[in-house]
Amino acid sequence: MTEQTVYFDIDKTLVDTQKLLQNCRQSLVQIGVLPENFDRAAKAYLGHLTSRTEYNPDDFIATVAFYQPEIEMTDISAAFWLAQNFAEALFPEVLTVLTQLSAHFTLGIFSQGNKDWQRKKLRKTGLAEFFSSDHLIIADYKLSPEIVTLLEENAIVIDDKSEVIQFLKTDGPTGLKPIQIDRQATSSNAQKIASLSALLPLLQL
Known part of the structure; x- marks a missing residue:
């Protein structure tokens, strides 16, 4: 019997993206980037994006180097890509939950954004080993029909965005089980969980 697949979004589901930005900022400040220059670079770069899914770390690093020209871009890049930043x-429970789930389920990714950036996040965080290479779905817009049809029937999808969950409930494959993770929620149920740890009892682990 084929194992059931559990798909995870990356940002705000597995990775605290605000914390990642703060970590990178701190690492760059430690090599001499002025905090105000980092913030100016972030505002300038993010401000020109029509969507955060267009984010390209190499372009952001180049923007920081523009605002702090006396520091070599190679040094800025090295500080940005420090493994500990990632x-x-x-989120605190991620490694424990993925370790337990991977013993019983095939784990996949269902993510929106720059493919190279999302894959690098998985490698830098040490999460890549948990996920099947045949189940990495990363797209500029993951709710397009040709992308959604890549999800198997009866798969489980964990995502933080309510609009993604609602779309998958109405337009996803037969038997698909979308579950929203809302870390501000005060309790968990079969449709919404406050922590990934709540998946374990839901999936009878």
């Missing part, structure tokens, strides 16, 4: 941005 590992420390995981």
Whole structure:
């Protein structure tokens, strides 16, 4: 019998993206980037994006270098890509939950954004080993029909965005089970969980 697949979004589901930005900022400040220059670069770069899914870390690093020209871009890049910046941005329960789930389910990714950036996040956080290479669905717009049809019937999808959950409930494959993670929620149920740890009893683990 084929294992059931559990798909995870990346940002705000597995990785605390705000924490990741803070970690990278701190690492760059430690090599001499002025905090105000980092903030100016972030405002300028993010402000020109029509969607955060267009984010490209190499372009952001180049923007920081523009605002702090006396520091070599290679040094800025090295500080940005420090493994600890990424590992420390995981939500606390992620490694424990994925370890337990991977013994019983095939784990996949259902994410929206720059493919190279999302894959690098998985590698830098140490999460890549948990996920099947045949079940990495990363797209500029993941709710397009041709992308949604890549999800198997009866799969489980964990995502933080309510609009994604609602779309998958109405337009996803037969038997698909979308579950929203809302870390501000005060309790968990079969449709919404406050922590990934709540998946374990839901999936009878």
